[in-house]
Amino acid sequence: MRQRKQFIFILCCIFLNCVQAQINKLGLPFSEYFPSAEYKGGIQNLEITQSPEGIIYVANNFGMLSFNGTSWDIHRLKLETKCRYLLIGQKGKVYVAGQGDFGYFTIDSTGQYLYKSLSNNLPEQYKDYDETWRIFKKGNELIFCTFDYLFYFNTNDELLDVKPSPADIESFYFLNNAIYVNQQGSGILKQSEKGFELIPHGDFFSDKKVSTIIPILNNELLVATQNSGLYIINSIGIKAWNKQNQQFYKDASINTIIRMSDGNFAIGTLNDGLIITDKNGNIKMQLTKGHGLENRTILSIFEDMQNNLWLGHNNGISLVELNNPFSLINEQSGLPGTGYDAFLEDKLLYLGTNNGLFYKNIDNPNNLPENFTGSDGQVYEVNKVYEKLIIGHHAGTFTIEKDQVNLISDIPGAWTFLPLKNHRPYILQGNYKGLALFKKNGNKIDFIRKIKGFSESSRLMEQADNGDIWMTHGYKGVFKFKLNDQLDSVSVKYYGEDKGLPSKLLINVWRIDNKLIFSTEEGIYTYNNDKDIFEHYPAFDEYIGAKCQIISMTEDPVGNIYYVTTDEMGVLEKNGNGQYTKHSGIFNRIKTLLNDDLQKIIALEANQVLFAAKEGFIHYNNQSKSRKVTNLKTLITDVSITHNIDSTISHGRYLTEKGIVTKQPKNAIHQIPYKNNAVRIAYSAPYMEAHERTMYQYWLENSEEDGYSEWNNKTEKEYTNLSEGEYIFHVRAKDVYGDISEESTYTFIITPPWYRSTYAYTGYISLAIILVLLIYFFYEKRFQKKTEKLTEEKEKEINRIDTELKSSEELIDKLKNEKLKAQIDVQNKELATSTMQIINKNEFINSVKGNLNTVIKRSKNQEVKQEINKIIGNIEKNIESDKDWESFSMHFDKVHGDFTHRFKEEFPDISPQEMKLSAYLRMNLSTKEIAHLLNISVRGVEIARYRLRKKLQLERSDNLQEFILKY
Known part of the structure; x- marks a missing residue:
């Protein structure tokens, strides 16, 4: 079942497309004129x-x-x-x-x-x-x-x-890789290896002034003459191109002709402007002075990348935008005033403006709209109700009778008309002061009465399936009417914020997909009859946003929805699956041209709508050829220094091995002195349609951290007081349709000021080095002086300290010497005591020995003598014992600096007895004391002294005891 419905839908679309294909452009294409004063x-x-x-x-x-x-x-x-x-x-x-x-x-x-x-x-x-x-x-x-x-x-x-x-030629043409000329008196000649030769049938033009020759299909040539018409040359012969228009072409005086990319022809004339024909020469459009152009003479025609036409006039240049689906029905099309409403019936298009009601036959796009007599003034609505055309007018309500209008009610401000579903053939009218009732009687519509119960202005009304009538007021909210059985009054129920609406402002009611929807400041709502409240309607949220405010909306016969919001306008094309495809960018071209009073979109046929505009109407053909999208570029057009001077350093073009390019090569990066650190960069996008509405974004890398600017229509940007460094200027464009160009860049370098340049820094470094060296030498010299001074002071201090140390050392030495002397004295005393003890002992022993010897001499007893001799022997052994000497020698060396050891090393030949003698002499003992210690006589001591002198090899003058004391 679903597939069947889709199939039927597609067939309907095909049928309606075939019907609507009869409508091409109802008005004039957009155009722009450049007078010589401008260029x-x-x-x-x-x-x-x-x-x-x-x-x-x-x-x-x-x-x-x-x-x-x-x-x-x-x-x-x-x-x-x-x-x-x-x-x-x-x-x-x-x-x-x-x-x-x-x-x-x-x-x-x-x-x-x-x-x-x-x-x-x-x-x-x-x-x-x-x-x-x-x-x-x-x-x-x-x-x-x-x-x-x-x-x-x-x-x-x-x-x-x-x-x-060739002689006497009028012009040159290049066709099929060969040169053609028109020679007076001969006709059309073609260059060959032999020279220029007459082409077959070329002599037909011997007396005609040829203005253009262009090739067409099957090796045929289309020859345009200035005043003799247009002809086709082929292998058979010559024939007139479109006989019914030949006289028109002759009178127009053709200057040039081109074959456009869509197969149509553009003809530039001397007297009648631009003519667009199909491939057979049938006129599809004519633009001339006051009718789409500012100048009727056209000397040259060029089709640009966007398939738009450029016209070179005898005075000025025109751009004609053929590459968009819009056309203008305005005063140049013969329609004066601001557009409000329109209606298409059969081949007649009715147009209501603030200047009255007009009609136009769409079969002839070049004819002018005609005015209905008596309709002068503000028209609000043109509609067909019960097969009868009815007009809502500021002056009242009119119907159309043949070629004139007929006033049926003088109630002022007839906004809209609504056929009553439950009360046919009655019509409810909304006007400035409320509601009125009309009725169709036979072939006419009659005014019945005013409706009681409501007196507010009622511009937008729709009827629900149950017969309820909804009216939305611009700033008072929503009203629901119910007519009484007598159809003379209504009961009114008000709906505002308490019924789910976001506010009572800017609410409109539309019938879309056979359903009533209400547009508000906060999106689209529908009425829930069960709950008696309004609820958000999400069906179009994904396409136009949940919070959008719709200003105008309509649906065409195949279900395409056209809309205008506060932010954008577009069409939701209905697909076979019931979903929509959104197109909005193309409508940017006309958004600023729409009527900002009572905006309205009028569906004429499938894929055909009119937009009410400030100047007439704008026709949109959704099935016309798609706008050709080219690779939009943004060009840097001028880079100037503006600080103190105004000098251009680049026009955005560079000569390379590949030729002239617009992309800046690396070797073209300009270095700008710091003193000129103010730069102005101009840029442009060579997209010609509505070029004044092309927007730009720019960004100076290394200066602006936030990236691209907001979109604006400035075509130059100036930067001042730039610091030194490398900068990259980025710019891109967005055309009127929302297409964004590829980015263009320009790199430049602000060199440091002289005091921050490389040379300056080299100088700074050199000066710094010199300064450091000077400071170093200064401080070194100062340090040296200070060091010398300190050294001198230190030396003095050292000398002082040395002196003090010497004094201290001397004192210490003195104290040490005194201590040593005291110790030596003590030891000497000890030695002396020990020595005296030995001497006393020896004296005592010798005395005892002497007494014992006396006893022996006196005693007669042998045993006693023997015992005494034993005692004497023991005594002698005691006297000769070396133990006392060893003890003495140890103490002696401690006191006298190891005297015995040193003395023996130097004089190894001395005997132990002589060593003892030397020690006793060092102790400054007397000869007698030495004799007792050595147990010899005084004479023996003298002899021993003599022998010792000899071994010490002393001279006679040398004192033995002084020598030993000093040793």
Whole structure:
């Protein structure tokens, strides 16, 4: 079942599309006129072309014009002569044909266009020619056409050949890789290897002035003459192109013709402006002065990248936007005033404006709307109720009778009409002061009465399936009416915030998909009859937002929904599955043109709507050819220094091995002195449709941390007081349809000020080093002096301390010596005591021995003698014992610095007895005391002293005891 419904829906769509296909453009295309005062050039514009970047070039009386989407510039030839023709060549060169000259435009170091003449390189015999009229590219050759010669150059701008031109020719054409000319008296000739030869049937034009020749299908040629019409040449012969329009073409005086990309033809005339025809020459549209154009004479036509037409007039330039689905029904179309409502019946389109009611036959798009007599004034609604056209007007209510209007009610301000479902054939009217009732009687509609019970202005009304009538007021909320059985009054129920609505302001009611919806400040709502409240309606949230405020809305016969909100406008195209596809960007082109009083969208047929506009109406054909989307570019057009001077450093064009490019190469990064650290950068997007509404974002990397700016329509940005460093300027554009271009960048460097430059820092470092060295040497010298002073003071202090130390040492030595002396004295005393003890002992023993010897002598008893002799022997042993000496020697050496050891080492030959003698002499003992200690006589001591002197090898004068004491 579902598939069947979808199939039926698709068939209906196909049928309705076939029906609506009869409507193409109901009005005039958007166009823009550039007068000579704006582009600051001459009046004649003989040729137009476009660069791959989108820049428009025009051959003008004053030179070559260029338009980048923002501003016009003029570039003069060397002799400032007229520019007749131009051609975009390889590597970005623009070749131009001029008056008495030809050459090309290249660029200088800043990117400024620079003209270079090629005619100067011609041999002298060929320099005498009048004008260059055409430039053709044939393979790798460029052909510059004059009435005297054809000059052939290669792509390196070197002259290859010179050929004579035929005599008495009127113009040159390049078709199918060959040159054609029209020769007076002969006709159309074609260049061959033998020269120029008459083409078959070419003599037909011997007496006609040919303005254009273009190839069409099957090797046929379409030849346009200035005053003799249009003809087709083929292998069979010649025939008129569209006989029924031949006289019109003759009277129009054709100047030029081109074949457009859609197969149609654009014809530029001298007297009747622009004519658009189909492939058979049937006129589809005509634009002329006061009817879409500001000038009726067209000298040149060019179709740009967006399939729009550029027209070169005898005074001015026009852009005609054929590449969008909109057309204007305005005063130039014969419709004065602001648009409010419209209605299409059969082939007649009724248009209501603040100037009255008009009608127009859509079968003839070039005819003008006609006014209904008596309808002057504000029209609010044009509708068909019960098969009868009815008009809501400021002055009352009218019906249409043939070619005039008939007033049926003078109640002022007839807003809208609503056929009553439950009370046919009655009609409810909303007006300034409330409600009124009408009824269809036969073939006419009669006013019945005013309705009691409500007196508010009732502009928007819709009827529910149950017969309830809903009316929304702009600032009072929602009202529900119920008519009584007598149809003379209504009961009214008010709905506001207490019934679920977000507010009572800006509420409108629409019938969409056979359902009543209510648009509010906070989105779309529907009425819940069971709960008697309003609830949010989410069906369109994913497409236009849950909180959007819809200003106007309508649905066409195939279910497409057209809407206008406070933020955007668009169409929701209904798909076979019941879902929608949203298109909104295309409508940006017309949003600012809509009527801001009582906005309205009028569905005419499937995919055909009218938008009420400030100037008439805007027709939208949803099935017209899609707008051609090109690769939108943003160009840097001028970089200037503005600090103290105003000097351009770049025009955004660069000469490379590949030719002229707009992308900045690395070797073209400009260094700007710090003293000129204010930069102005101009930019433009060469997108021509509504170019004044192109928006831009920019960002200076390394200066602005927040990234891209907000979208705005500025075409230049200035930066001042930039610090030194590298900067990258980013810019991108967004056209009127919301398409965003690729990013363009420009890199530049602000060099440091002289005092922060590399040289300065080198100088700073050098000065710093010198300063450091000076400071070092200064402080070194100072340090040396201080050191010397300190050294001197230290030396003095040291000397003082040394002196004190010496005094202390002397004192210490003295104290030590005194202590040592005291110790020595003590030890000497001990030695002396020990020695005296020994001496006393020996004396005592000797005395005892002597007494014992006396006893022996006196005693007669042998045993006693023997015992006494034993005692004497023991005594002698005791006297000779070395134990006393060893003890003495140990103490002696401690007191006298190891005297015995030293003395023996130096004088090893002395005997122990002599060593003892030496020790006793050192102790300063007397000879007698020594005798007792050595147990010898005094004489023995003297002898021992003598022997000791000899061993010590002392002279006679040497005192033995002094020697030993000093040793």
